[in-house]
Amino acid sequence: MSTDTRGREAVIDLRDVSFGYGPTLAVEHLSLRIDAGEFAAVLGPNGSGKSTLVKLALGLLRPDAGIVRLFGQDPVGFTAWDRLGYVPQVVTGAWREFPATVGEMVAHGAYRGPSPLAVFRRSDRPEVRRALDAVGMVHVSGLRLAELSVGQQQRVLLARALVRRPELILLDEPAAGVDASGEEQLYAILRDLNRSQGMTVVLVSHDIGAMLREATTIACIDRTLVKHGPPHELTNKELSSLYGIPVDILIHDALHEHR
């Protein structure tokens, strides 16, 4: 297992990774290490390879070159999936017909291998209720996913990821399509999971202000790693260069109170 000088385990470790969907590389010579206990934000403009990075880390894509390690293991052949939870982007309008209730969706996340009684297992189990409670969604457990707003759907997917009590949670633009209050609720939940429960959070986002506020470490990506470090080391000039537009960081003190 790969550990740093302070003895912390690398939960995600990408070494000189390149990957292309076609002739153009989406990720090029990218190296990034995320340690246990971090709240890591991955920032970058559209097409910078943020979502590709998450899929490479999870073994959903195989790198053309380089090495990927998830909890010190090659994601291909990885079996300890209960150590992590994944929250993909909620696509508006997708799954409109999907009949599963919120309770069923979260219960499916508690998967622990095939079972002859799987079809008869109830959804209102303590672990499902606990996960829904953690994201404030117990009251909608009987509703269909399609009956919820995007922000609520996102929280259900978060509950689904939390139901096995993972050590690491990866979220791909969880605030996309979510209103300001939904966003704040989501970040408050993630903050609590990271600060109080020690869960490693890796969050792909466009929300520069929120990430500078919430994250303990920031990785700026533009096909390769541009900058990696604590938020206070990130300058306006570096962010402006990353996004190709002038970026001015303003963080209200009140929002800093929790840190």
Add this chain to the structure above:
Amino acid sequence: MPAVFQYEFMVRALIGGMLVGTLGPTLGMFIVLRRFSLMADTLSHVALMGVAVGLATHTYPTASALVAATVAAVVIEQLRTRGKLPGDVALAVVLYGSLAVAVVVISTSEGLNLDLFGFLFGSVLGTSTTDLWLLGGLAVAVVLFVGVFFVELAQAAYDDDLARVNGIPIGRINLGLAILTGATITLSMRVVGVLLVGAMLIVPVLVGLRLAKGLRAAIVAAVAAGVASAFGGLVIAFYADVAAGGTIVLVAMALLVAAQSWAWLRQRSRRASRAQRL
């Protein structure tokens, strides 16, 4: 006793029809939710190719159709998962390729037309005792598969990536679903006919999705709609002396219209009561 139950061939057809009405929607639910509905139509055309080859070579057409549908199901799944072709394109290639083979084989063989008619449109006379045993065996296999791998199938239907990260062996699950779908379509075609067998995997599922909340409830509602369509359609076909397959699917369509209307009325009344509260 009504006349329809006094004929052995009709009793066989009704039992076969109700087995088809159970098998089709049980697997069809996961195919529809994966937005892979064309799979049913593609495999039925592959089965037609198998039937044509079986009839032309004077062997057991159901066996050659079963082999063809199973091989096609595996090929489609491999093309799709290995990213060689997008899912819908893989289906289109296999559909047209097998249909072309079927047309060529039929055109070179004489005297196939009458035999083929029963396979194409379904027939109340077509269900043999052997077909019933095969359908019964397949029903046991499908119920066991869906019962044991319910969570895996549900997750794979919702999102491939999410299922993989949850540790689901998604390739094997999808392959099992594809092979059982191929077998279901092949063994169902004697009752419903090659041209319409795919509808039994899709239309009752749409009825179930409009009536039930929750995945398990939706499967139960879809199976109920499938069994009712098969039973009602066969009885109507017997008395009206029309093709069984078409009648079964028309009954399923009528149920879909009724379910859609009910869902629409329910939605309207909910909106009205919400407006009253505000």
